[in-house]
Amino acid sequence: MSTEWLDTVVDDRRDATGRIVVLDLVSPGDAELPEFAAGAHVDVLVDGAAGLVRQYSLCGPPHDRSRYRLAVLAETASRGGSLAMHRLRKGDRLRISPPRNRFGVAAEARRHLLLAGGIGVTPLLAMAHALDAGSAEYEFHYCARSRAEAAFLDELEHHPRVRLHVDDGPAEQRFDPAAIGRPDPGTAIYVCGPAGFMDFVISSARTAGWPAEAIHKERFAPVDDVAAHTVGGAFTVRLASTGAEYEVAGGESVLDVLLAHDVDAPYSCQQGICGECVVRVLAGEPDHRDDVLTDRERADGLFTTCSSRALSPILELDL
Ligand code: FES
Numbered sequence: 001m002s003t004e005w006l007d008t009v010v011d012d013r014r015d016a017t018g019r020i021v022v023l024d025l026v027s028p029g030d031a032e033l034p035e036f037a038a039g040a041h042v043d044v045l046v047d048g049a050a051g052l053v054r055q056y057s058l059c060g061p062p063h064d065r066s067r068y069r070l071a072v073l074a075e076t077a078s079r080g081g082s083l084a085m086h087r088l089r090k091g092d093r094l095r096i097s098p099p100r101n102r103f104g105v106a107a108e109a110r111r112h113l114l115l116a117g118g119i120g121v122t123p124l125l126a127m128a129h130a131l132d133a134g135s136a137e138y139e140f141h142y143c144a145r146s147r148a149e150a151a152f153l154d155e156l157e158h159h160p161r162v163r164l165h166v167d168d169g170p171a172e173q174r175f176d177p178a179a180i181g182r183p184d185p186g187t188a189i190y191v192c193g194p195a196g197f198m199d200f201v202i203s204s205a206r207t208a209g210w211p212a213e214a215i216h217k218e219r220f221a222p223v224d225d226v227a228a229h230t231v232g233g234a235f236t237v238r239l240a241s242t243g244a245e246y247e248v249a250g251g252e253s254v255l256d257v258l259l260a261h262d263v264d265a266p267y268s269c270q271q272g273i274c275g276e277c278v279v280r281v282l283a284g285e286p287d288h289r290d291d292v293l294t295d296r297e298r299a300d301g302l303f304t305t306c307s308s309r310a311l312s313p314i315l316e317l318d319l
Pocket of ligand 1: 266268269270271272274275278290292305307
């Protein structure tokens with residue numbers, strides 16, 4: 001977990017829909033905030049007393065360092081985070097981490113296909129701002145249940161690159177996976193939204209022949225129950241830097257064990273979706289259970305300590 005928190009103040013708060021609030025955060029002294037690239041998110045210390053931390057994408061223009069814009073959906077099954085965010089008012093203080101990013105715009109692509117479902121519009125809106133400032137070709141499909149539930153219509157509805165699809169609208173405007181098209185080595189696909197939407201888009205793209213590496217995704221929730229991440233037998237983790245060995249029992253994560261032994265290991269979501277806890281495996285066979293690493297990253301030896309386990313008796317980590 002980041003120990004470097006930034007103090008911010010809510011400078012503006014507006015209801016974008018009945019369930020989505022948009023918050024503009026500024027530095028208390030009006031200093032510039034740290035720069036960020038499109039697709040970045042911040043950890044938010046929602047309730048300092050309770051230590052409740054949630055991740056929210058930055059959806060404002062990346063070139064504007066005077067403010068960070070967040071959009072927060074009031075989750076019906078909220079664990080307290082989104083509802084506390086909705087209670088914020090102008091002038092309230094909020095501590096956040098510096099921006100982190102595992103969902104950036106692929107620099108090598110010459111064309112970008114942005115596919116957002118619901119509140120998944122937030123990181124892709126920042127990407128659209130960034131792409132508008134450049135010359136790359138892009139297309140942005142924004143799917144929502146209804147117009148009433150679609151945020152940022154004022155910015156997006158008449159944008160020439162954006163196609164709005166609402167479930168309760170005429171059939172001809174609904175999202176057609178044919179819009180994903182045939183695989184093109186110069187095109188990058190970005191998808192963000194609820195699990196059902198993401199699974200549909202990703203499986204449509206894969207069925208059409210798109211390679212996994214071309215599909216960039218950011219999930220707001222793990223595919224499986226987080227409890228499933230720690231199911232399994234015991235194994236040992238060894239730290240390459242010190243040679244220290246710790247047993248990871250069934251029901252606990254590698255990260256749990258590292259933190260219990262005061263190892264300074266990075267982490268954030270603890271759900272296998274943010275990538276903040278990624279370390280390299282130097283020896284042993286990992287049992288990957290995260291929803292963030294690509295096949296290539298796994299083949300390169302990357303590993304999430306919060307959600308993955310070992311198939312071998314010992315796993316040596318580059319820590
Ligand atoms: S802490 Fe987010 S993936 Fe592990």
